[in-house]
Amino acid sequence: MRLRDFIIRRIILAIPVVFGVLTITWFLSYIVGDPLAMYITERTPDAAIPGIIHARGLDQPLVVQYFLYLNSLFHGDWGVSTTTGADQPVLTVLAAKFPATIELSIFAMIFAIALGIPLGIISATKKDKAADHITRIFALSGVSMPIFWFGLMLKYLLFFQFSQWGLPHLPGGDRYNYRAYTWHPTTGFLLVDSLVFDHNPGLFIDAIFHLIMPGFCLGYITLAIITRMMRSSMLEVIKEDYITLAKSKGLTERVVIYKHALRNALIPTVTVIGLAFGGLITGAVLTETIFNWPGLGRWATNSILNSDIAAINGFTLLVAFIFVTANFIVDMVYGVLDPRIRFG
Amino acid sequence: MDSDSQIPVFQDEGSSSLSSMFGTIQIVFVMISLLVGGIILLGNLAYFIEELLGMTLVPPAFLGNWAIQGLLILVLALFLLRTNAGVMERVPDAFSSSFYLNLFMIVVYLTMGTLGLAMASIVVIQLILMLLPGVRYYWWVEFVEDTKPRVKETRFTLHLVRKSPLVVVGIAIIVFMVSVALAAPMLATYKGEDMVFKDVRLPPGSPSNDIKLNYLYYLNQRTYDPTIMPQYKYEELTITSKYLETVEIPRIFIGVSDLDTKTDAVSVNVTFRVYNLTQAQYEPMTPAERLSYLYANVSVVDQNLLQYITLPDKEGVYVWELQFIAAYKTTTWSANTRVVLAYYSNYPIHIWGTDNYGGDIYSRIIWASQQDLRIALSVVLVALSSGAVIGAVSGYYGGKLDELVMRVTDIFFAFPGLVLAMAIVMALGVRSLTTISIALMITWWPTYARLVRGQVLSEREKLYIEAARSSGASDSRILFSHILPNTIQPVIVQATMDFGSVILVAAGLSFIGFGPPVGTSEWGMMIARGQNYILSSPWMTLYPGLAILVTALAFNLVGDGIRDILDPKLRRR
């Protein structure tokens, strides 16, 4: 099967998934409460409610309501969220909160990749030696770590205790120091805005410092996953004949590992990285709550606790969309990286 | 066992009265099991319908508790029914299957309280009967022969386990955590929901600021009862060294109050006496004789309603006695009076400190281990069994069904687990541990469905499946005796690691506020409680988090280790 056919097939297969997700969110909004709640807030005048019910077709049969719901979704009308304090359309809030989460996730991912791949290589090349054992326990702790607890402990040590001891310490939360700097959001990505639009290097450095702790906390699980995957795929590759051949040609260990083995060992790791990116968004729910990060995750948690159905639906849909896209890209990349894969 | 002569010649039916007796008893027993399982299942069904309709049918209470057991018993009994046919024909296979089934039955019954104990003992009798020479003759040799290779394999696996230190450590931690959870009532110094309000946020190792009231006797008389007056109430009181450790002055208080007005304004006369006697000595004596052994006595009369007796500060055995005398033979005092006999002792030390409600962190962690391990167990078991069945069927039969199942799992995979679980908890409405479990079961089964399906697909193409098919084996036989046993290993690995993940996600859920109601001991809730006090009292967060980390790590260590151990590539050939 050719790549084009494969892509088309994958897109077609993704359609029922997206519809399933839509249906489930609609269904949930029905179980959780009144679907009307998506479109009204406490500030909606009572007199306007019958009009909204009629306009939204909530007096229609269920099937019609379902299609009306889909219709309004496709037209960009995702309901009204109250979680942020004011009544705002969900899409607006999503757009506003999205960059913060993405910035954090990308930072966490960079950190995880930059540490995880070398650790995995070390662990594989030093198999069953002390370095390997330490790396394995480090990686296993990563997947066993309650991320919210880890965040709290990091905050306690690096922020509170360090400042108690008079040491330089990291900030305990937020995206930047509100008192010292002002930020004029343009793209929503603080790191980009501060350098490109605000020309404020101080803010940029401040933002980096604010990213370190939540980024490390969020990235630890991914780091662990990447390390483990890298180790096992590296071990597989090292056993292959062409590595033995490369060694017997007299190449140095370094060249063999980094030039011949690494490339092939990276293929499964790339898959994992892609899938883990979706997982980062989940992790962000917990991390953002702890570090007071004004992103999607914290907003979603608050909206669920506030029974803000429109917001929950919006968040779920967005995340599901990211997941589906990430899987899709992973499949593509896999095909490109590994010429043996036939798109079957 | 290894020579032909030891294998007896196949004999005809009826040659041993003992064996036919065994067969008969077996049939009777299977019928009883079917009945018990059926009744329990019906009872649960009744409960379920009752809940659904919101009406009250009130089936007997014991039925409600054992839904899973009831189902298992029913299934096992149906299998036993089948092996019975073989037993009647003296087929050695059938005897040994019946042996295994009975063993499993005992395990199921043992989880079921008194009823189960009674049934289990019947099964034990069954097994003993099977081992009598008259019956054993028919099957024992084959049984041993069949079991040997399995034992050999198991021993080899255990040998590999012993060789990998991380797995051993992991198993040790798991065993430790499970025994802590089981022995929680003994290990925990406080109850899970105990709150000592004077002990708010004490650092680890602090003694309690409060003293605890221990009741020796407690009477809440709400209805008029003429037989209560005048009346004696007595009991033996032993002062031990342990008692003296926690009680600084062994004082015993007697108090009387009015239940309605909550005041002391009661017209009563209660006399409290302590004798220098053991109960055995006390009982045969007349009241007059007892008086010579009287250690002390106080009376609670009318307005003077709180009195105490101080006992000597050394070990000894006493009898305390209460005598109720109504001053005026009216109905009022006995109808609304509370009589309390109590002593004060210190609360135990808070080894790991207390939280902001004065809950003891150490005890709460121990009680929480019960909850968290139970969630993990139930979620993994349900998700695994349902996911495995769905995955196996869809993988084996393929076609449209397979497409459908895979699309459904795709949808589930499109949601991040935590978010979906959050949404489900919200949809279910009730915040409880059960809700969390259900939400996690719903989010978790697709993992197993995918895993098992993939395994079945690869296994299905193996030559030995074709060999089995060419020898005439049916689909169900191929699926259950060839494919599933060969797919089980990665599933076991996944399940072991998922124990850890479920604990993490469940804790995460309750951390962000989807947990059980306030006050329940649960690790995630404890961390959530501690996060606001992280700067002043980090111990509130530290210890429960460590408990989660260590438990999850243990499961991951074991899972990671047995992945290598079970890897067929690494096993001997």
Place this chain on the structure above:
Amino acid sequence: MSETLIRTENLKKHFPLTGGVFRKVIGKVHAVDGVNLEIKKGETLGVVGESGCGKTTLGRTILRLLDPTSGKIFFEDEDITEIKGRALRKVRMNMQIVFQDPMASLDPRVTIKNSVGEPLVVNGVARGRKMRDMVLELLEKVGLTEDHLNRFPHEFSGGQRQRICIARALALNPKFVVMDEPTSSTDVSVQAQTLNLMKDLQDEFDLTYMFISHNLSVVKHMSDRLTVMYLGKIAETTPYDIFRKPLHPYSFALVSAVPIPDPQFAGRAHILSGEVPSPISPPPGCRFYPRCMFAQDVCKVEDPPLRDLGGGHLVACHFAGELDFGKSAQMEYADSVEEAVS
């Protein structure tokens, strides 16, 4: 001897090939494409051919492990093409198969006793102690002992495993056994042992074999008659020594490719040019013409039928018997050996 046990009529097995966005069937693999075959009671029919020529598929289709696309299969003159369920199981008791890879054809988690005994149990022949005794008897027939009963497949060597597979195939006392390259995964010394065992068993149990292999020498050693397959079709079936009298150009090419243990005759193999054409779109007319050195125009359009050239020697070539292949090195070598012996 002359009674027919297995007969196929224009047997076809095509595997669908899917592709495109909707996984539509865009073609089919003509694995077995119109095979007429007769196997007589008590004989061994050898089937040779290159890998991918459909010989294994043919074997499995005859046993109904694969459902034929069209054509008919007869077992003892009974049409078994369409039968299902109980009837199929009953027929299968008489037809068994030994697979190429003995490791893969034994369930790694089942002891030898239960593996070999499985046919007995599922067909209700014997259970428990009786099953054990029967299995033991079978194992002893193939040269294994009681000690081996309760072991797992991984504890055996390749040759032993193959013998276990043979024992399993014989458990139901079948009439017909398909040997699907039974010796290709064992080394030569074990191979000879196994082959001799098979011959002995054939005499003892009055078996009919269909012996599939790509190794011409082995097939020749085993078979009474020999069938050469090419691209899903039979090229030649001969009761004679194929080394001496190949009539199809493909058979000749096969024969001349057999290695000779004498350097004097080596290097004269008639190597076929080109690749085997894809079975997805086999060439029209004679399947062999793109590679045939004697190809004529007629070969491109007309598919040659299987003709009897006397004595049951069937050849599917327009010019069978008219072609002069010359003397192959193998033939010369055989002659020289004979000379040396005499």
